[in-house]
Amino acid sequence: MSLDKETVARIARLARLKVPEEELAPLAGELSGIFAWIEQLNEVDTNNVEPMSSVSDVTLPMRADKVTDGGIAAKVLANAPGGAVFLDPSDKNAGGFFTVPKVVE
Amino acid sequence: MTALTDLTIAQLTSALSKKETSAVEVAEAHLAKLDEHRALNAFITETPDKAREMAKASDARRASGEAGLLEGVPLAIKDLFCNEGVQTTAASNILKGFVPQYESTVTANLWKSGAVMVGKTNLDEFAMGSSNMTSHFGGVENPWKRRGDNRKLVPGGSSGGSAAAVAAHMVPGSTGTDTGGSIRQPAAFCGIVGLKPTYGRCSRWGVVAFASSLDQPGPFARTVEDTALLLQAMSGHDPKDSTSAPLPVPDFAAATRNPDIRGMKVGIPKEYRVDGTSEEIVDLWSKGMEMLKAAGAEPVEVSLPHTKYALPAYYIVAPAECSSNLARYDGVRFGLRVPGKDLTELYENTRGAGFGKETRRRILIGTYVLSAGYYDAYYKKAQQIRALIARDFKQAFEKCDVLLTPTAPTAAFAAGERMDDPVTMYLNDMFTIPASMAGLPGISVPAGLDKDGLPLGLQLIGRAFDEETLLRAAAALEKAAAFVSRPAGY
Secondary structure (H helix, E strand, C coil), rough: CCCCCCHHHHHHHHCCCCCCCCHHHHHHHHHHHHHHHHHHHHHHHEEEEEEEECCCCCCCCCCCCCCCCCCCCCCCCCCCCCCECCCCCCCCCEEEEECCCCCCC | CCCHHHHCCCHHHHHHHCCCCCCCHHHHHHHHHHHHHHHHCCCCECCCCHHHHHHHHHHHHCCCCCCCCCCCCEEECCCCCCCCCCCCCCCCCHHCCHHHCCHHHHHHHHCCCCCCCEEEEECCCCCCCCCCCCCCCCCCCCCCCCCCCCCCCCCCCCHHHHHHHHHHHCEEEEEEEEEECCCCCHHHHHEEEECCCCCCCCCCCCEECCCCCCCCCEEEEEEEHHHHHHHHHCCCCCCCCCCCCCCCCCCHHHCCCCCCCCEEEEEEHHHHHCCCHHHHHHHHHHHHHHHHHHHCCCCEEEEECCHHHHHHHHHHHHHHHHHHHHHHCCCCCCCCCCCCCCCCHHHHHHHHHHHHHHHHHHHHHHHHHHCCCCCHHHHHHHHHHHHHHHHHHHHHHCCCCCCECCCCCCCCECCCCCCHHHHHHHHHHHHCHHHHCCCCCEEEEEEECCCCCCCEEEEECCCCCHHHHHHHHHHHHCCCCHHHHCCCCC
């Protein structure tokens, strides 16, 4: 499997990852090398083998559909990189918002 | 009297309980070592004020008659565990300025048992690497050097800072996380003990996620008994991690005292004899088996036929999960934000500037293998191979109680060596990844020195949730190998 520059640009776009134009070709080479090495998996016959998604054979536990915490808006927003906007600055746990650039014109 | 920084965790807690020293004194002695060896770059964030405050509280608890399992023991925490109010970076620029508002379960368990935090250790970015060279904060230097050669060596990775800090006696123990070998390989490179527990033994809640079906927190220490003590404190069922096992925590340390391995069957997987492994390591592996045999164990040759496919399958599964997990770093809710003309450009700019080269590479691999049209050919295939690897181990454990293998194919290498090609670097984890894929516990025990005077480790692999047998075998190996060397100058 060989990846070209265009494919790398396409997956970078899917991953929302800005990759400078000059890095596309070297990355295509590296990734092609990795995928060529991964190709050896095709030697293994996996017909009728159930894919393993988890090593724990524990059934995922269920819990009651109840709110177990809340009222911590100040903590939730504490790391907001664009700065948060609070509904009531004197009571930050009353709620607030993350800020992003304008999405809808 | 022995220096406080030369005591093991078991010795420290004993000295503290006999009032021969105080948690404050112990903390000060170790903080002085952090100062002395800062050039190793083992820590991203030091927390001396917190250490002093916690040590004082520990002394007060002890004076009032309360003492936890690790009362007054200073520990270093891999900077992948969230600590409330302490910057947590995962060694990435994208978490710039991130201060968690909550404490990970594993570290909360450690503090509950009386341990004292001295700082957050350096690692490969998002725990992706085997050399600690991918950290945004620069590589960590291994305290060990080749005899007559002054070149800096890597401590291994990804938990390189945690391993180097223990090897340099800056702390008697530390935490790491192991996805494909990130505890065991640095333990081997630094001449200490490192244990990856069974997947589900330690809670992953509050640990920055890399590959969720593989990630598992675990301890580093200088002895097997200390490693068991740390594991005991770290373990336990946590409802906040749905993959955390609802099992009681055994007295792990008891398994390491006067280890009796008579009649224990030790499997030697023939597929681990691979080209590219240094001859000295192959020799040490045979010697290790002889030591266990002399202690009463019985060697059994076993076969794990899909061993060679574990590594390429891992490099589908781990990047796929990484690309999904790392989708959360979008510049909106926490961490770095690089503005753009619209929201999409904000995402792309933030992630382009925030992630380092290896992390970007793995996100791209993961995105590709999960993308439309490729899912079955890559991800499903890898999961099927994973099932075959797990079956191999299951069959092998019908014939033996533990497996003995090398931990890594070589001793520590110099910074810059083997950086030319990603696949060469990935090969470093060939002996540790199969057990990770099967979710099994593994431990690396220092067992000898190579001709250059560098430590070499042997790995023992156990059955799921049978860390006690694993620790018993490890303690027997430790006793027989009698590894006492330490890096010159530390």
